[in-house]
Structures are given as C-alpha cells and as structure tokens.
Amino acid sequence: MNNKMIHFPNQLSNLSQANVRNDVIAGLTIFIMLVPQGMAYAMLAGLPPVMGLYASTIPLFLYAWFSSSKHLSIGPVATTSLLVFTGVSMYAEPNSTNYISLVLALSIMVGVIQLLLGLLKVGFIVKFIPHSVLNGYTSAAALVIAMSQLKHLLGVEGSNHLQIHLQFAELFKHFQEMNLYTVIIAIGSIAILLGLKRIKGIPGAFILVMASIVLVSLFQLDDKGVDIVGAVPNGFPSFALPHLTLNTIQMLWPMALTIAIISFMESLAIAKTVARKEKYKIYPNQELKALGLANLIGACFHSYPVSGSFSRTAINKEAGGSSQLTSVVTGVFVLVTILFFTSFFYYLPYAVLAAIIVVSVYKLVDLKEMKHLFQVNPFEGWTWITTFTITLVVGIQWGILLGSIFTLVLILMRSTHLNIVELGYVETKKAFRNVNRYPEGNTLDEVLLVRIDSSLHFANSSVLEEKIKGFLRHKPRAKWVLIDMSGVNDIDTISVETLGEIIEYYQKEEKIMFLFVNMKGSIRDKVNKAEWRRNYKESINLNLDKMLKEKGFKYKEPRKFIPDVWDYQI
Structure with a gap:
C-alpha cells in the first residue's frame, strides 16, 4: 500500500502522553454514545440492532488508518441508514436473511464506488450538488x-412506505392498536433525552438504554406488549465475501451510487468544518479512499454502509480528541461489547431506540436555512423547497437527483437572462452608476451608455438586441451607443455575429454608431478573429476617458475619471 495513503502513523508520532490520554477518554466517550446510536440506526436501516455494532468496529479501524482527518468519527448514521432501507426494502423483507444479504452486497458496492472515485481523483464531483439541494434533502429526510x-x-x-403521506395513512389505520406502555416509554425517553441534552457531559442515550433495560426486565413489560430487541448473537462474525450477482448489481447500483456520494459529501463537510477550526488540511480524494476501504472490507464482516457523524465528531472534539486513535479506542470497546456483553441488550425496548433516532434527527430540519436562502437568493430558496417537497412526497431516493435536475433547469433558464443597465455620471460619486439606482445620474440625449453584466452566449444573444432596442426607444435623439464590456467574461461565436449584425443594422438604417469600451483582452481576441479589427476598427476603444474626450461627450465637467476604479454596482 502506498505510504502516502497512510496518515495514522504520522498522527501518532506527533502525540504527547497527554494527547494519548485525551484520545482514550474521547474514544470511550464516543463508545458510550455510539452503542445506542449504532443499534438504533441499524433498526432504522431494517437490520438487526447488532449490525449497528458490527458497523462500529472494522470500518473504524480502516478509516482511522487511511483518513486525512484527525477528528471525524464514522459509523452508522441516520441518513445513510434510511437510504439503505429505501434501496433494499423494495426487494426483500426487512430483517430477513435475503434482506441482510442484499444490504451487505450494497455495502461492498458503495465501498468499491468510493474507492474508485478516490483512486481516479474525482472528489470534486461533490461541487455539482448545490448546498440548497443537500440542505432541503436532509431536512425532508429528517422528517x-x-x-x-x-x-x-x-x-x-x-408500513415500509417512505412517502410521508402514505406513512400517515398507514398509522391512522392502526392508531387504535397502540400500546399504552410503549407510548409511556417513548414519551419518557424523548423527555429524558431532551432534558439530559441540556446538561453537558452527560451521556443521555447510554443512561437511557441502561435504565430502560432494567425497567423492562424488572416489570416484565415485554409480556405487556412492549417490543424488545430479544436475543442478540454473541461473538464477532467471521470474514465472508457478500454474495454479489449481476442481477444484484443491476438492482442496487443506483442506490449504491447515491449512498457513496451523499455519505462522502456529509463526511467531507463535517471533516472540513473541524479541520478549518484546528488549522489542518483535509484531502477529499484521500477521504474517498478511506471511506471506500471502510465500507468495502467492513461489508465482509457484516457491516452496512457507514458515514461521518456530526454529533459524534463534535463529542470527539469536545472531549479533547486529537487523532484517529479515538476511533481505534472506540472500535476496541465496541468489539469487546460484541464479544462479551450482547446478551445484556435482550430487554432493550424498540421504543427507546426509536426515541434516540427522533431526538438525534429533529435538529436536521433546518427551516432557518430555508428562510436565509430566500432572503439572500430566492433562486436557492425555491431549490430548497422543491428538493424538500420531492423528498417528502415522491421518495427519499429521488430527492437529490430531481432537486439537482431542477437546479440545472433553473440555471439554464437564468442563462437566458441578460443583465444590461444604462449608466449615468453621478457627480457626488465621481463615477458612472446604474441610473435605476441613481436617478440623479447625468445622461446625454444623443448618447446611450450601457453596461453588460453577463457573459454573452447563444441563449441570451437575442435578448441583447431586444434590450438595446428598448433603451433606444426611450432615446429617440441618440446617435451613439457606448457599450461598457467590463462585465463580459466570455463570448461565443453566435454572440459575436449578433453584435456585428446589430452594428451594421443601426449604422446603415438608423445612422447610429456603436462603440465598445473596457473590452477584456480575451474578448478582443475573439472579436478580432471575426475580423472586427478590419470591419469595425473604430468601434473598439480601450480607454473610455480618451474616447469621451475625442468624441466630445461632456457628461459633467470638470471631473476626474479613472476607468480602473469604476464601481460596477448594478
């Protein structure tokens, strides 16, 4: 294995005795949090709770060895667990042998995809999923x-429905069958978890699990209809390759790709947030390899897909963790639990695991971010709403895909919009400004001065002609059109031809001359290749101030004009 891929030894060599002690304490703290969470999230994935513990051992060791992050804590998480359930429950009954077999196949596929993406160095793909899409998806997924x-x-x-309206309908049918003892345990569990969250350093979920096991065992509540985990197998599963067929790959590859990308995005976002505060660098492609190996080899030990956990990473940092030694310590404690203490979880109520899940995810519903997006950029706000609605109504597996497609459509629609404004000279600012924002700006009846604030391409070139016509309708005495090209960063062939046609039409038919100023070098190169230098030599001026003086355009005298420091506020 390439030594450049192995970061853990480098982390260890920089640890002091105090660092090691803090890492052990942090690892134990994460373990106390991970055991109940892992079992709860496995249940969410439609798996036996013990598989959440399996997913908290080998993957942690592998990720610790190859990761570039010193703090990210991986393992079972809510979003990935729900995606696993979504992708596999349509092909097999949850908790069945066939279902578990498919989940392990899915896990190995996720690992292969992530490892290949890392080896091919395509970690940049996460940039193509907008923040508004991911946040809207996460908020809906939490619900x-x-x-x-x-x-x-x-x-x-x-039911196994994942559309929220179908879930409501199914629950309404069975509402009268609810078990009073289960409801009391559930309400009490949620109240305890929320209450203990206010006390820093108290492992609420761990305390709740221990207390509920004692309570159910003592009062034999399982005989009164309270569903419990039941017998949990002792011992750690031996190495075994998941059964992978061509048919299985065809069924599961869309969800495998979805999980591979989403889990990587979430993990990278968490890792970068902590690394930024701790002033070290995260390598996205290295993270892909580390996650890929964790999922690939973990699947051979009955692990389902894992990802970075925000809550456990935050606990790691707060507890003083400074390296991936914390993950190793956590994994060792979980392994000991699997080998010797699984029978202790026999009386653990499912209602407690469900309460842990609900309390863990409710903060993911980020309505404040939606409001913020609408305030800053309504385009992103509507993207959030669309993704959120699709995820709730159509299905969680379609949320990100259709949300991203919607974003792409909006971007294409926006690309047809051309921002072009008329400029006037504002004496108090000693600069040319948008006359819509500064009505006091001085303009000339015989001159139309406009600024283009968009790149020009085939989708908006026709809009340019219409906008210029609109401006000229309000300036019937105009004999000159000055176009400030400082906001144009790119131009295609169609737009060059369109501009040429506009120049020729107005010069011949309307006797109006066109002049272009502040045209960037890359744009001049393109228009000159279209023979503008020969056909419209006079139209291309580099210096607006000189051109204004040569043509005798007196917007306001006296004034000092410095083209390089124009304020191009729209």
Whole structure:
C-alpha cells in the first residue's frame, strides 16, 4: 500500500502522553454514545440492532488508518441508514436473511464506488450538488426518518412506505392498536433525552438504554406488549465475501451510487468544518479512499454502509480528541461489547431506540436555512423547497437527483437572462452608476451608455438586441451607443455575429454608431478573429476617458475619471 495513503502513523508520532490520554477518554466517550446510536440506526436501516455494532468496529479501524482527518468519527448514521432501507426494502423483507444479504452486497458496492472515485481523483464531483439541494434533502429526510419511527413509538403495526403521506395513512389505520406502555416509554425517553441534552457531559442515550433495560426486565413489560430487541448473537462474525450477482448489481447500483456520494459529501463537510477550526488540511480524494476501504472490507464482516457523524465528531472534539486513535479506542470497546456483553441488550425496548433516532434527527430540519436562502437568493430558496417537497412526497431516493435536475433547469433558464443597465455620471460619486439606482445620474440625449453584466452566449444573444432596442426607444435623439464590456467574461461565436449584425443594422438604417469600451483582452481576441479589427476598427476603444474626450461627450465637467476604479454596482 502506498505510504502516502497512510496518515495514522504520522498522527501518532506527533502525540504527547497527554494527547494519548485525551484520545482514550474521547474514544470511550464516543463508545458510550455510539452503542445506542449504532443499534438504533441499524433498526432504522431494517437490520438487526447488532449490525449497528458490527458497523462500529472494522470500518473504524480502516478509516482511522487511511483518513486525512484527525477528528471525524464514522459509523452508522441516520441518513445513510434510511437510504439503505429505501434501496433494499423494495426487494426483500426487512430483517430477513435475503434482506441482510442484499444490504451487505450494497455495502461492498458503495465501498468499491468510493474507492474508485478516490483512486481516479474525482472528489470534486461533490461541487455539482448545490448546498440548497443537500440542505432541503436532509431536512425532508429528517422528517421521513422521524415519521418512520412512529410505529415503534406507539407500538403499532407500520408500513415500509417512505412517502410521508402514505406513512400517515398507514398509522391512522392502526392508531387504535397502540400500546399504552410503549407510548409511556417513548414519551419518557424523548423527555429524558431532551432534558439530559441540556446538561453537558452527560451521556443521555447510554443512561437511557441502561435504565430502560432494567425497567423492562424488572416489570416484565415485554409480556405487556412492549417490543424488545430479544436475543442478540454473541461473538464477532467471521470474514465472508457478500454474495454479489449481476442481477444484484443491476438492482442496487443506483442506490449504491447515491449512498457513496451523499455519505462522502456529509463526511467531507463535517471533516472540513473541524479541520478549518484546528488549522489542518483535509484531502477529499484521500477521504474517498478511506471511506471506500471502510465500507468495502467492513461489508465482509457484516457491516452496512457507514458515514461521518456530526454529533459524534463534535463529542470527539469536545472531549479533547486529537487523532484517529479515538476511533481505534472506540472500535476496541465496541468489539469487546460484541464479544462479551450482547446478551445484556435482550430487554432493550424498540421504543427507546426509536426515541434516540427522533431526538438525534429533529435538529436536521433546518427551516432557518430555508428562510436565509430566500432572503439572500430566492433562486436557492425555491431549490430548497422543491428538493424538500420531492423528498417528502415522491421518495427519499429521488430527492437529490430531481432537486439537482431542477437546479440545472433553473440555471439554464437564468442563462437566458441578460443583465444590461444604462449608466449615468453621478457627480457626488465621481463615477458612472446604474441610473435605476441613481436617478440623479447625468445622461446625454444623443448618447446611450450601457453596461453588460453577463457573459454573452447563444441563449441570451437575442435578448441583447431586444434590450438595446428598448433603451433606444426611450432615446429617440441618440446617435451613439457606448457599450461598457467590463462585465463580459466570455463570448461565443453566435454572440459575436449578433453584435456585428446589430452594428451594421443601426449604422446603415438608423445612422447610429456603436462603440465598445473596457473590452477584456480575451474578448478582443475573439472579436478580432471575426475580423472586427478590419470591419469595425473604430468601434473598439480601450480607454473610455480618451474616447469621451475625442468624441466630445461632456457628461459633467470638470471631473476626474479613472476607468480602473469604476464601481460596477448594478
């Protein structure tokens, strides 16, 4: 294995004795949080709770060895667990042998995809999924996750539907069957978790799990209809390659690709946030390789897909963790639990695991971000709303895909919009400004001075002609059109031809001359290749101030004009 891929030894060599002690404490703290979360998220994925513990061992060791992050804590997470359930439950009954086999196949596919993407160095692909899409998707997914746990919180039969309206309909049918003891446990669990969250350093989920096991065992609540985990197999699973067929690959590859990308995006975002504060660098392609190896080899030990956890990473940092030694310590403690203490979880109520999930995800519903997006850029706000609605109504597996497609359509629509404004000289600012913002700006009846603030291409070139016509309709005495090209960064062949046609038409038919100023070098190169230097030599001026003086255009005298420091406020 390439030594450049191995970061863990470098982290260890820089650790002091105090760092090691803090890492061990942080690892133990994460373990206390991870055991109940791992079991809860495995249940969310439609798997036996013990598989959440399996996913908290080998993947942690592998990620720790190859990761470039010192703080990211990986393992079972809510979003990935729900995606696993979404992708596999349509082909097999959750918790069945066939279902588990498909999940392990899915996990190995996710690992292969992430590893290949890392080796091919295409970590940049995450940039193509907008923040508004990811945030809208996560907010909707959190609601779907919470709704999917209502059946466990109420102790009723539920469905595997992931559309929120279908979940409501199914729960309404069985509402009268709810178990009072289960409801009391659920409400009490949520209240305890929320209450203990206010006390820093208290492992609420771990305390709740221990207390609920004792309570159910002591009062034999399982005989009163409270669903419990039941027998949990002792021992760690031996190495075994998941059964992977061509048919399985055809069924699962869309969800495998989705999970591979989303889990990487979430992990990278968390890792970068912490690394930025701690002043070290994260390598996206290295993170892809580390996650890929964790999922690929982890699948051979009954692990389902893992990802970075925001809550556990935050706990890691708060507890003083300074390297991936914390992940190794966590994994060792989980391994010991699997080998010797799984029987202790026999009386653990499903309602408690459901409460842990609900309390973990409710903060992911980020309505404040939606409001912020609408305030700053309504375009992103509508993208959020669209992705959110699609995820809730159509299905979680379609949220990001259709949300990204919607964003692409809006971008294409926006590309047809051309921003062009008339400029006037504002004496108080000693600069040319948009006359819509500065009505006091001085203009000349015989001169139309406009600024283009968009790149020109085939989709908006026709709009340019219409806008110039509109401006000239309000300036019937205009004999000159001055176009400031400082905001144009690119221009295509169609736009060059369109500008040429506009120049020729107005010069011949309307006797109006066109002049272009502040044209960037790359734009001049393109128009000159279209023989503008020969056909419209006089039209291309580099210096507006000189051109204004040569033509005798007196906007305001006296004034000092410095083209390089124009304020191009729209």
